[in-house]
Amino acid sequence: MSTIAQKRGFGAALWDYLTTVDHKKIGILYIAAGGFFFLLGGLEALIIRIQLFAPNSDFISAGLFNEMLTMHGTTMIFLAAMPLLIGFMNLIMPLQIGARDVAFPFLNSLGFWLFFFGGLLLNLSWFLGGAPDAGWTSYASLALNSTTHGIDYYALGIQISGFGTLMGGINFLVTIINMRAPGMTYMRMPLFSWTTFIASTLILFAFPPLTVALFMLTFDRMFDANFFNVVAGGNTIIWEHFFWIFGHPEVYILVLPTFGIFSEIFATFSRKRLFGYSSMVFATVLIGFLGFMVWAHHMFTVGLGSIANAIFAVASFAIGVPTGIKIFNWLFTAWGGSIKFTTPMMYAAAFIPSFVMGGVTGIMVAMAPADYQFHDTYFVVAHFHYVIVGGVVLAILAATHFYWPKMFGTMLNETLGKITFWLFLIGFHLTFFIQHFLGLMGMPRRVATFLPGQGLDAGNFISSIGALLMGVAVLILLYNIIVTSVKNEKVGNDPWGDGRTLEWSLPSPPPHYNFKQLPLVRGIDTYWIEKMEGKKEVTAAEPVGDIHMPNGSILPICISLGFFIASFGAIYRQEHSWGLAVLIIGLVIAFGSMLIRSLKDDHGYHITKEELLNDNDKGVRA
Amino acid sequence: MHVEQPYTPKTWPESPERATLEGKNKFLGFWLFLGGETVLFASLFATYLALKDKVPNPATDVLAKDLFELPLAFLMTMLLLTSSITSVYAIYHMKNYHFKKMQAWLLITVLLGLGFLGLEIYEFYHYTHEYGFGFTTSAFSSAFYTLVGFHGAHVVFGLGWIIALMVRNAKRGLSLYNAPKFYVASIYWHFIDVVWVFIFTVVYLMGMVG
Numbered sequence: 001m002s003t004i005a006q007k008r009g010f011g012a013a014l015w016d017y018l019t020t021v022d023h024k025k026i027g028i029l030y031i032a033a034g035g036f037f038f039l040l041g042g043l044e045a046l047i048i049r050i051q052l053f054a055p056n057s058d059f060i061s062a063g064l065f066n067e068m069l070t071m072h073g074t075t076m077i078f079l080a081a082m083p084l085l086i087g088f089m090n091l092i093m094p095l096q097i098g099a100r101d102v103a104f105p106f107l108n109s110l111g112f113w114l115f116f117f118g119g120l121l122l123n124l125s126w127f128l129g130g131a132p133d134a135g136w137t138s139y140a141s142l143a144l145n146s147t148t149h150g151i152d153y154y155a156l157g158i159q160i161s162g163f164g165t166l167m168g169g170i171n172f173l174v175t176i177i178n179m180r181a182p183g184m185t186y187m188r189m190p191l192f193s194w195t196t197f198i199a200s201t202l203i204l205f206a207f208p209p210l211t212v213a214l215f216m217l218t219f220d221r222m223f224d225a226n227f228f229n230v231v232a233g234g235n236t237i238i239w240e241h242f243f244w245i246f247g248h249p250e251v252y253i254l255v256l257p258t259f260g261i262f263s264e265i266f267a268t269f270s271r272k273r274l275f276g277y278s279s280m281v282f283a284t285v286l287i288g289f290l291g292f293m294v295w296a297h298h299m300f301t302v303g304l305g306s307i308a309n310a311i312f313a314v315a316s317f318a319i320g321v322p323t324g325i326k327i328f329n330w331l332f333t334a335w336g337g338s339i340k341f342t343t344p345m346m347y348a349a350a351f352i353p354s355f356v357m358g359g360v361t362g363i364m365v366a367m368a369p370a371d372y373q374f375h376d377t378y379f380v381v382a383h384f385h386y387v388i389v390g391g392v393v394l395a396i397l398a399a400t401h402f403y404w405p406k407m408f409g410t411m412l413n414e415t416l417g418k419i420t421f422w423l424f425l426i427g428f429h430l431t432f433f434i435q436h437f438l439g440l441m442g443m444p445r446r447v448a449t450f451l452p453g454q455g456l457d458a459g460n461f462i463s464s465i466g467a468l469l470m471g472v473a474v475l476i477l478l479y480n481i482i483v484t485s486v487k488n489e490k491v492g493n494d495p496w497g498d499g500r501t502l503e504w505s506l507p508s509p510p511p512h513y514n515f516k517q518l519p520l521v522r523g524i525d526t527y528w529i530e531k532m533e534g535k536k537e538v539t540a541a542e543p544v545g546d547i548h549m550p551n552g553s554i555l556p557i558c559i560s561l562g563f564f565i566a567s568f569g570a571i572y573r574q575e576h577s578w579g580l581a582v583l584i585i586g587l588v589i590a591f592g593s594m595l596i597r598s599l600k601d602d603h604g605y606h607i608t609k610e611e612l613l614n615d616n617d618k619g620v621r622a
Numbered sequence: 623m624h625v626e627q628p629y630t631p632k633t634w635p636e637s638p639e640r641a642t643l644e645g646k647n648k649f650l651g652f653w654l655f656l657g658g659e660t661v662l663f664a665s666l667f668a669t670y671l672a673l674k675d676k677v678p679n680p681a682t683d684v685l686a687k688d689l690f691e692l693p694l695a696f697l698m699t700m701l702l703l704t705s706s707i708t709s710v711y712a713i714y715h716m717k718n719y720h721f722k723k724m725q726a727w728l729l730i731t732v733l734l735g736l737g738f739l740g741l742e743i744y745e746f747y748h749y750t751h752e753y754g755f756g757f758t759t760s761a762f763s764s765a766f767y768t769l770v771g772f773h774g775a776h777v778v779f780g781l782g783w784i785i786a787l788m789v790r791n792a793k794r795g796l797s798l799y800n801a802p803k804f805y806v807a808s809i810y811w812h813f814i815d816v817v818w819v820f821i822f823t824v825v826y827l828m829g830m831v832g
Contacts, residue, residue, distance in 0.1 A: 103647040173650040208662035225764035233676030233761035238669055599790050
C-alpha cells in the first residue's frame with residue numbers, strides 16, 4: 001500500500017481507510033470485502049460439492065445443506081460478484097473518463113459501508129440460530145414457514161446492502177453524465193465506462209422493486225402483515241414477480257461490466273482498436289433495456305398462462321441478438337491483431353466459448369415448453385453457472401490481474417497467474433459441464449443427496465473434483481497476491497505496455513487527486529493516440545491550478561452501524577422486550593448521523609498549485 | 623471564490639442551484655433518485671391493486687367501499703397540493719435572492735404539510751378504532767397501510783428536512799452552497815405531492831367507485 005500510510009503507522013492507516021472518500025481507496029475496500037465474501041461463498045460451494053461427492057452422503061444434514069445453498073447463492077450474487085465489480089467501477093471508471101473523483105464522494109463511502117454491514121448482518125445469522133434456508137430467491141411460500149431467524153437476517157441484510165448499491169448506482173450515473181473530461185464525448189467513452197453507465201441505470205430501476213419486496217417480507221415475518229399470507233387474502237406470487245423484476249436485470253448488472261472488462265482486455269492485448277465500437281455501445285444499451293422485459297421467464301412453471309409465457313420466451317430470445325453482436329465484435333477485434341497472451345487475455349479468450357455455451361443453454365431454457373422439463377434440475381444450475389462463472393467470475397479474475405498494477409503499483413506474477421487460469425478453467429468446465437447431463441437425467445437442484453444406481457454417481461463425482469480444482473486455483477491466486485505484495489516491485493504508468501485509455505497515462509497507483517491537469521480527450525483510446533504520436537503524456541486541457549478535494553468522514557460508518565443495530569431490534573422485537581428499544585436506538589443513530597451530516601458544513605479543502613508542482617518534482621505517488 | 627460569498631439580487635446567478643459543480647451534481651443525482659423512487663412507489667401501487675379488497679372473509683370484513691370517505695381525502699389533497707404551490711413561491715424567491723420571503727413561504731409549506739400529516743394520523747386512528755381495520759387485519763389492510771404509510775413517512779422526512787434547512791440557514795442567508803439544498807428539498811416535496819395525486823386517484827376515488 002502507499003508509502004505515506006506506512007510512515008504514519010497502522011492506526012492512522014486504518015483511520016484513513018475507515019473515513020476515506022477517495023474513490024480509489026473505496027474501490028480497494030470493495031474488492032477486499034468482496035474478495036472475502038467470495039472466499040466464503042466458495043467455501044460454501046465446496047461443502048455442497050463434498051456432500052454430493054457420493055450418493056447417500058451424510059457429510060452435512062439436509063437442513064444445513066439448505067442453509068449452505070441459500071448462503072452460497074446469496075453471498076456470491078450480493079456480497080461477492082456485485083461488490084467486486086463495483087470495486088473495479090470505482091477504481092477505474094473515474095480514471096477512464098478523466099475525472100478527479102466521483103460526483104458524491106461521501107455517498108460513495110456510505111454505499112460501501114452499507115454493503116459491508118449488510119453483508120456482516122447476513123453472515124452473522126450462522127452464529128445466531130441458523131442461516132436463511134429458502135434459497136437465494138427466498139420464495140415467500142417457503143420463507144414465511146422457515147422457523148429460524150435466518151430469513152429475517154436475509155431480508156434486512158440484503159435490504160441494507162441494497163441501499164448501498166442503489167447509492168453507488170446514482171453516484172456513477174451522475175459522475176459519468178457531469179464529470180467527463182473536456183473532449184470525452186459519450187461516443188469516445190471506453191467500453192468499461194459505458195457498461196458501468198448502463199449497469200448503474202439498471203441498478204437505479206431494478207433495486208426499488210427488491211426494496212419493496214424485502215419490506216413486505218420483513219413486515220410479514222416481523223410485524224405480522226399479510227402480503228403473502230394466503231389465508232388472510234395474501235398472494236405469494238407477488239414476491240416472485242418483484243424478486244425477478246429485480247433479479248433478471250441483476251444478471252445484466254453483473255454481466256454488462258463483465259463485457260466492459262473484456263472489451264478493454266481484447267483491445268489492449270490484440271493491440272487494435274475495439275472492432276465495432278458503436279455497435280458495442282448500442283448492444284449494451286439494448287441488452288440493458290431488454291433486461292427489464294424478460295423477468296417472467298424465471299416463472300414459466302408458475303402458471304401465468306401460455307400467452308404470457310410465449311411473450312416472455314420471445315423477448316428472452318431477443319437478448320441473444322445484441323449479445324451475439326458483442327461476441328462477434330470481440331472475435332473481430334482479435335482477428336488480425338498482434339495478440340499477446342497475457343493472463344488477462346487468456347481469461348478473455350476462454351470467456352468466449354464458456355459464455356457462449358451458457359448463452360446457448362439460455363436459449364434452451366427460454367423455450368417455455370422445454371423449460372417444463374429443465375425447471376429445477378441441474379440443467380438450470382449448469383446454465384446459470386456457465387453464465388455467471390464463465391462470464392462474471394472469469395472477468396473478475398481477469399480484471400484482478402489486469403488492473404492490479406494500477407491499484408497497487410506492482411504486477412501479479414504471470415506464471416502463477418497462468419497456472420491459476422488453467423486450473424480454474426479446467427475445474428470450472430469439469431464441475432458444470434457434466435451437470436447439464438445430470439439435469440437432463442432428472443437430478444433435481446437444491447436436494448441434499450441422491451440415490452445410488454440411477455446413473456448419477458459418476459457425474460456428481462466428476463463435478464465435485466472440478467470444484468476442488470477451482471478451490472486450488474483460488475488458493476494459488478492468494479499465494480500470488482501475497483508473494484507479489486511482499487516483493488512489491490514497482491512499475492510505471494503503463495506496465496502492460498499497450499494501455500489505450502486514460503487510466504494508463506497516470507502513475508500506478510495514481511495520486512489521490514488523479515489528474516494534476518484535466519486531460520484533453522482527442523478520440524477513442526486517447527492515450528493510444530498520444531503514444532502513437534510519440535508523446536509520453538496526454539495533452540492537458542487546463543493549466544496547473546488549485547484542486548478542490550472533499551474531506552474524509554466517519555459518518556458513513558455511523559449511519560450504517562445505526563441500521564445494523566436497528567436490524568437486531570427488528571429481528572428480536574417479538575420475543576424479547578429489549579427489541580423495540582434497540583430498534584429505536586439504531587434508527588436514532590442512523591438518522592441522527594444523517595442530520596449531523598446535513599447540519600455540519602463540509603466545504604472540503606484545496607490542494608494548492610505549489611503543492612502540485614512540488615509533487616511533480618518528487619514524483620510522488622499517493 | 624468561496625461558495626459562501628455574499629451576493630446581491632443583481633449578481634445572483636440565474637440558476638443558483640446549478641451554478642457550482644456540487645450543485646449540478648446534486649440536482650441531477652436527485653432527479654435520478656426520484657426516478658428510483660418512482661419505481662418504488664409503482665411497486666407499492668401494483669401490490670395495492672393486486673391485494674385490494676383481498677380479505678379473509680369478503681362477506682363480513684371491511685372493504686374499500688366501506689372505508690374511505692371523500693371529504694377527508696379531499697381536504698388532505700387540498701392541503702398537500704397547496705403546500706406544493708407555496709414551495710414553488712419559496713423557490714421563486716430563492717431564485718430572486720430574497721431569503722426572508724423564501725423562509726416565510728417555506729414556513730407556510732411546513733404548516734400545510736403538518737396539517738396534512740395530522741389528518742393522516744387521524745385517518746389511520748379512525749380506521750383502526752372505528753372499523754377494526756389494523757395493519758395486520760388482512761392482506762388488503764397491510765397493502766393499504768404500507769402504500770399510504772410509505773407516502774406518510776416521506777412527508778415526515780420531507781418536513782424534517784425542510785425544517786432542518788430553515789433552522790440551519792436562518793442566520794446566514796442564501797449562498798451557492800445552500801441554494802441547491804433548498805432546491806432539491808423542494809423537488810422532493812413536489813414528488814411527494816405527485817405521489818399523493820396517484821394515491822388520491824387509485825386508493826380513494828377508485829376505492830369509492832370500483
